[in-house]
Amino acid sequence: MANPTSSDSRKGSITHVIFDMDGLLLDTEKFYTEVQEIILARYNKTFDWSLKAKMMGKKAIEAAHVFVEETGISDSLTAEDFLTEREDMLRSLFPTSELMPGASCLIRQLHMNGIPICLATGSHRRHFELKTQRHGELFSLMHHVVLGDDPEVKQGKPSPDIFLAAAKRFEGGPIDPQNIIVFEDAPSGVCAAKSAGMIAVMVPDPRLDSSFHGAADQVLSSLLDFNPSDWGLPPFEKVAS
Ligand SMILES: O=P(O)(O)OC[C@H](O)CO
Numbered sequence: 001m002a003n004p005t006s007s008d009s010r011k012g013s014i015t016h017v018i019f020d021m022d023g024l025l026l027d028t029e030k031f032y033t034e035v036q037e038i039i040l041a042r043y044n045k046t047f048d049w050s051l052k053a054k055m056m057g058k059k060a061i062e063a064a065h066v067f068v069e070e071t072g073i074s075d076s077l078t079a080e081d082f083l084t085e086r087e088d089m090l091r092s093l094f095p096t097s098e099l100m101p102g103a104s105c106l107i108r109q110l111h112m113n114g115i116p117i118c119l120a121t122g123s124h125r126r127h128f129e130l131k132t133q134r135h136g137e138l139f140s141l142m143h144h145v146v147l148g149d150d151p152e153v154k155q156g157k158p159s160p161d162i163f164l165a166a167a168k169r170f171e172g173g174p175i176d177p178q179n180i181i182v183f184e185d186a187p188s189g190v191c192a193a194k195s196a197g198m199i200a201v202m203v204p205d206p207r208l209d210s211s212f213h214g215a216a217d218q219v220l221s222s223l224l225d226f227n228p229s230d231w232g233l234p235p236f237e238k239v240a241s
């Protein structure tokens with residue numbers, strides 16, 4: 001997959017890292033897919049990856065509007081009712097959330113090597129708590145967490161709001177966006193990171209159309225493939241994952 005070119009002027013200037021959560025650190029996108037398939041089946045429609053690509057990474061209500069409008073069911077189901085309907089199902093699934101491959105190791109390596117890290121997720125507080133309840137120790141390594149319902153996040157991804165808020169809250173912030181790598185799985189998240197002036201390393205689901213890869217500075221198959229030297233970072237010491 002695409003790698004930064006050796007002439008990339010930002011190579012060697014990385015000081016901070018921002019992580020997305022759903023689909024990047026946690027294998028939670030499958031839960032959204034599952035419940036949305038169930039809801040759409042009632043209308044004899046199928047949920048596909050072109051619609052998924054438009055929803056993922058967004059705040060819940062923004063994604064809900066995309067869902068009912070793109071599928072043509074908005075006369076029968078409002079965005080608000082869609083959120084209410086999927087909530088019960090999601091609430092029982094989120095506490096079972098598992099880490100994506102390489103997530104624990106990369107977070108621990110960055111933390112151990114003194115690189116400040118934080119989380120910037122479109123998820124609101126209630127969902128964040130459910131999704132991370134089995135992973136509290138790992139997420140406590142984040143310097144801070146910015147959630148989709150944070151007052152400073154006026155608009156969800158692809159707006160840069162969430163990443164700019166995240167850059168402000170590091171020690172000595174705001175950190176120059178050019179010195180920040182954002183890890184993202186969603187097209188909207190990559191777009192938000194680029195709009196914020198940051199470097200976007202994309203780890204997309206293989207089912208996402210590859211036309212979305214072009215906006216990212218680097219595309220990886222897995223977090224396991226991240227090589228710090230690609231960005232001029234010193235080699236990581238090995239940690240137990
Ligand atoms: O990918 P995240 O972490 O910004 O989360 C966004 C939604 O909650 C799920 O697509």
Ligand SMILES: [Mg+2]
Pocket residue numbers: 020021022023024056057184185186189
């Ligand atoms: Mg995501």
